[in-house]
Amino acid sequence: MKTSKKLSVIIPIYNESGIIDLLYERLVNSVTKITNDYEFIFVNDCSKDDSIQKIFAIAAKDEKVHYLSFSRNFGHQIAVTAGLNHVSGDCTVIIDGDLQDPPELIPELYLKYQEGFDVVYAKREQRKGETILKKLTSKIFYRILRKLTSFEIPLDTGDFRLIDKKVVQALKSMPEQNKFLRGQIAWLGFKQTHVLFNRDERQYGKSGYSYSKMFQLAIDAVTSFSDKPLALVSRLGFIISVFSFFIILYTIFAHFVLKETVTGWSSLIISSMFIGGIQLFSIGIIGEYISRINKNVIDRPLYIIADSNIDSVNK
Ligand code: UDP
Ligand code: MG
Secondary structure, eight states, X not given: OOOSSOEEEEEEESSOGGGHHHHHHHHHHHHTTTOSOEEEEEEEOOOSSSHHHHHHHHHHHOTTEEEEEESSOOOHHHHHHHHHTTOOSXXXXXXXXXXXSOGGGHHHHHHHHHTTOSEEEEEEEEETTOOHHHHHHHHHHHHHHHHHOSSXXXXXXXXXXXXXXXXXXXXXXXXXXXXXXXXXXXXXOSSEEEEEEEEOOOOSSOOSOOHHHHHHHXXXXXXXXXXXXXHHHHHHHHHHXXXXXXXXXXXXXXXXXXXXXXXXHHHXXXXXXXHHHHHHHHHHHHHHHHHHHHHHHHTOOSOOEEEEOOHHHHO
């Protein structure tokens, strides 16, 4: 199935030193089954270990290996975005650098691409070695996200996928600062399909995605693709106001007509705590949207590159 088309592979790297040589070897084995015209772009997201030295060594002996090295940790989504800005292939594979996404699946993704699909994502049939909490939170999150958005975001997929250069081009035209790439790609449409695979365990090191980073990604996903939380809080406000109106009527009636002195400490404390909670929650939701508007208005560069062997970066 060898082709003369060029294939680019983007690999975000954060503290993956122990696995990079093996990763490179498996990538080469897999990609050369498809074409000899390929490039790898390793994006070092300011790893704390010696990942970058490993990448330097590989790049020194293989001119097809490019790298971008960030000045600080900007996060996985931004690392992939940086890669997308510098690929030159007819199609591009995005793959995690921890070998949880098996490089051997790339030819399968490519077969579907040859059938005419523009996006071929890898869908997890099984996820080995993840905690129950991680699997559960991710399952719940994707189901909620589906309800909140008006387009299909595929379930049980990460960023492991193959995309055509049309899709890369379209992604580059999406300027948001808070990236949720799998949502953006789903939003774009095009002809999409998937290939099933079993996600491997992490062989080395630990996940760079802390729960707080995952939470951040989840909020980015929701705020980028849905206004429903805002509609929800305004509806909630309306319902509570109607409810309060009747309570007010009753209170006036009880005071003037029934001449009851209401003792009511419990109801007072419950209602004020309830309203306080709802208000903070609502302000929080609005705040999340505003903070994103703010980021987009300030419009800083998404990332800063400290080092690279790509000519156009060093100009
Ligand atoms: N990663 C990154 N920056 C980060 C965290 C992770 O570039 O701040 C990379 C990491 O090296 C890996 C990919 O993103 O290649 C996915 O991260 P990880 O394996 O930690 O996520 P998980 O598989 O646990 O969801
Ligand atoms: Mg991983």
